[in-house]
Amino acid sequence: MALDTGRFLADLDAARRIGSYRTGVHRPTFSPDDMESRRWLAARMEQAGLEATIDGIGNVFGRHGGAGPHLLAGSHLETQNHAGWLDGVLGVIGALELARAGLPVDVCAYCDEEAHWGDFIGSRSLIGEFSEADMDAARNRETGKPLRLALEEVGIAGRERLVIDPGRYKGALEMHIEQGTQLENAGLRIGVVTGIVAIRQFRIMITGQQDHTGGTTMRERRDAGLTAVRLLGMIDQEFPRICADRSVWTTGRIALEPNAPMIIPGQAELVFSFRDLEVEVMDRMADCLRRIVAESNRRERCPAVLEEIGRSDAAICDPDIVRAFSEAAETQCPGAWQRMPSGAIHDSQILARKLPIGMLFVPSIGGISHHWSEDTKREDLVLGMEVLAEAARRLLGA
Structure with missing residues (x-):
């Protein structure tokens, strides 16, 4: 046939x-x-x-x-x-x-x-x-x-x-x-x-203080949303230094709590993943992510906790x-x-x-x-x- x-x-x-x-x-x-x-x-x-x-x-x-x-x-x-x-x-x-x-x-x-x-x-x-x-x-x-x-x-x-x-x-x-x-x-x-x-997926939980957007001065604020933005900016700055040509990374979820226009976010949840074919590259990206979270915790008022939630080889x-x-x-x-x-x-x-x-x-x-x-x-x-x-x-x- x-x-x-x-x-x-x-x-x-x-x-x-x-x-x-x-x-x-x-x-x-x-x-x-x-x-x-x-x-x-x-x-x-x-x-x-x-x-x-x-x-x-x-x-x-x-x-x-x-x-x-x-x-x-x-x-x-x-x-x-x-x-x-x-x-x-x-x-x-x-x-x-x-x-x-x-x-x-x-x-x-x-x-x-x-x-x-x-x-x-x-x-x-x-x-x-x-x-x-x-x-x-x-x-x-x-x-x-x-x-x-x-x-x-x-x-x-x-x-x-x-x-x-x-x-x-x-x-x-x-x-x-x-x-x-x-x-x-x-x-x-x-x-x-x-x-x-391969894929590795992480959850990053950032804890701040939910508060009033008008009554809370900028000096007093612990804004989990701003910490999340700055942390993601660090990733985009640092990952290109250690990744491979076909490496990719994605923040697929950004959830603020309570996610209201007139309330300072008290919590931010990020779901972040990256992909590459080589184990060595994936390990470098994971190590870099851990260093970035540690540096964020050194600089910021809002602590971040990194948790690996999934991986495929x-x-x-x-x-x-x-x-x-x-x-x-x-x-x-x-x-x-x-x-x-x-x-x-x-x-x-x-x-x-x-x-x-x-x-x-x-x-x-x-x-x-x-x-x-x-x-x-x-x-x-x-x-x-x-x-x-x-x-x-x-x-x-x-």
């Missing part, structure tokens, strides 16, 4: 219509549109000759019934709220097209990569690292609804949760949009991912898969590709605990993602599919 890029594009367009929002998609995990997309995918898998299952946590798995060796390929179907039409689903439909082209590939849509209900609950479950206690504890990040209740409501509670056998696979592949501007800015069309960055892509992607890219688009790290995290980072992994990027127009205007040129989608298929053939010896 031949690769059919027209069929591949048609299915991307069909998936886009499920939960459409402006030019993007709104399909949060376990919403009616999300479940419709899962059932739609399972039907497509069956048509492709795969044995399709929607398991007890929402993973949609299509098992190839023929002889191996096999590859696992896929990504996710759900979206961020009012977000783009390619993030995740590109890798799912690309994996499906590999199977329809006759390659021995198991296809999976890993449930909830977008973390509406927790961190990678689908891929963690698939590798046997999401326990019943984890199921009990999981809640929706916006409503607080228990995961188990949601599974009952969508009709999949009590189903078996699939766990893969790593010995079945030569590796796991994932095609994805870049979600950045590196390829577009360089005039390139394919990115061969070398690794997925980097996942290095398998050299053989990187080589296969590189050779395929050079065959399909000579000189128009590069090796690069992934600054975003993906299910492949979880699968890497059990399997060799590899990722392939296609450009994002303007670098936009997690927004309804996210897009990629159709010719780049087709090229990505062709490179993915060529690399899969090389890995399988087909």
Whole structure:
């Protein structure tokens, strides 16, 4: 069977219509549109000759019934709220097209990569690292609804949760949009991912004195908000001295208490994170952050307390898969590709605990993602599919 890029594009367009929002998609995990997309995918898998299952946590798995060796390929179907039409689903439909082209590939849509209900609950479950206690504890990040209740409501509670056998696979592949501007800015069309960055996340709690904005003199004030601003300014001044070229850092949350126009903030909460591929760089950034907080406490009237609240380790892509992607890219688009790290995290980072992994990027127009205007040129989608298929053939010896 031949690769059919027209069929591949048609299915991307069909998936886009499920939960459409402006030019993007709104399909949060376990919403009616999300479940419709899962059932739609399972039907497509069956048509492709795969044995399709929607398991007890929402993973949609299509098992190839023929002889191996096999590859696992896929990504996710759900979206961020009012977000783009390619993030995740590109890798799912690309994996499906590999199977329809006759390659021995198991296809999976890993449930909830977008973390509406927790961190990678689908891929963690698939590798046997999401326990019943984890199921009990999981809640929706916006409503607080228990995961188990949601599974009952969508009709999949009590189903078996699939766990893969790593010995079945030569590796796991994932095609994805870049979600950045590196390829577009360089005039390139394919990115061969070398690794997925690590993340460390911290909470910084700053304690001042809540007081009246008119009656409290500037000399008397202990303004937690001003201390927070100055501390963040120190980070932006010092981090460039010790980071690497692709290091990034973000203050994703700034919460003042009581957050009222006529009251001096008595407390500030900052949630701060940074990312890089190299452990040494991450350690330097963590040490620098600790020094900055210590210096803030030396200078300021409002003490700050630093707490690490989360971390994920980097996942290095398998050299053989990187080589296969590189050779395929050079065959399909000579000189128009590069090796690069992934600054975003993906299910492949979880699968890497059990399997060799590899990722392939296609450009994002303007670098936009997690927004309804996210897009990629159709010719780049087709090229990505062709490179993915060529690399899969090389890995399988087909």
